[in-house]
Amino acid sequence: MMDWVMGAYGGIKAATDITQSMLTLKTDAAVTTKVVELNGVLLGLQGQLNSAHAEHTALTSRIRDLEAEVTQFKNWEEEKERYQLHQFQTGTLAYRIKPMMHGSEPPHDLCANCYQSGVKSILQACEDGWYKALKCHRCNSLIRTEKIPDTGPTFITVDRDQSGCF
Ligand SMILES: [Zn+2]
Known part of the structure; x- marks a missing residue:
């Protein structure tokens, strides 16, 4: 599995754990600490999604290039049959x-x-x-x-x- 997918799953798990733990907190100071922690995790997650998007865009573009190359290759395979070596x-x-x-x-x-x-x-x-x-x-x-x-x-x-x- 790609790194960013593992990272994203890790981030979601961490955010869920923090949210669960917040339900049991008794003081405002404790809540503030957890909110800061949660923000850090969410920022990390956003970064992972940005990388994922960039990677997806690059892969889509690469696939398009390869498809065009395959089409060109197939066309040439047909086209070259119309010719024969001449001396x-x-x-x-x-x-x-x-x-x-x-x-x-x-x-x-x-x-x-x-x-x-x-x-x-x-x-x-x-x-x-x-x-x-x-x-x-x-x-x-x-x-x-x-x-x-x-x-x-x-x-x-x-x-x-x-x-x-x-
Ligand atoms: Zn030439």
Whole structure:
């Protein structure tokens, strides 16, 4: 049992005992002493209830967080089944939406790194030097997918030393 529950039961027992004993008191001074004692017990009890309330609030909030986490986990378990591992020309990997599963969404790929962490992160097309690439904006992974064909000596105006990823 939690500490505050034991404390609260102890406080109630003490207050009841004091109240019972007051019935037999003969003088005002004796009554005053018992009232002071009773107030002390009641203050202690109030403190126990405040801690109990704080603990209850914290636990309720923790349960809500965990429930949200479980829901998110279940959604991801369903969502991840829509994708399968795909290997690009360069040998790099991403999770590609299954042909029968994309519905009205355009075909797209998910970051394999984020997928393993249980997060859906859609890769965005870009270029990296002489390669077409996919960029994950969550973990900054850059996945080269295929070499851009060399169009010959006339192709000199584009500076391919710079990454074209945003
Ligand atoms: Zn990622």
